[in-house]
Amino acid sequence: EAGVAQSPRYKIIEKRQSVAFWCNPISGHATLYWYQQILGQGPKLLIQFQNNGVVDDSQLPKDRFSAERLKGVDSTLKIQPAKLEDSAVYLCASSVTGGSYGYTFGSGTRLTVV
């Protein structure tokens, strides 16, 4: 089966600019996650979708970050405006339902804010 697709792989922007990341999960995976991984740390959950509804966005900085999964398939994560501390790898993952049957991760988008 095809894996979780993410794009772009790399992005460099100036602070205060906006950026968007795209994720296409494995077909049939109802649950989609966005994680932020800062260098030297484990991934931190930003938002979890179940189909097109938000399950958990408690750690999403909502003043600058937004995410949507309108049709319950692919998803977009946006940062506007970006700050230097947003430099990280943004990982998308999907699972059949809730993760107890395994997660599949995308290859990530490495964002550098200068």
Add this chain to the structure above:
Amino acid sequence: KNEVEQSPQNLTAQEGEFITINCSYSVGISALHWLQQHPGGGIVSLFMLSSGKKKHGRLIATINIQEKHSSLHITASHPRDSAVYICAVVTGANNLFFGTGTRLTVIP
């Protein structure tokens, strides 16, 4: 305090050595994952286990539910095993908590 603690944080080994990475957790879990992350950022799932032991090639993962502890072993280590290894646990509420990872470098 993190829900998942890994040790060591960094590990350097000579090619051929037997390697052990440890993971301890403080929450009730339904499953535990061992993940491998290469420098490009992509994450590969190595194992998902909820009890006992699993083996795949030179990799072995064990879990002790009573002690809330898991280990990942690599036998006959090779430079291509160099990566960050991450332990992650799934709680009953389907939350996923990650350890901070162990950076493994295998020297030829």
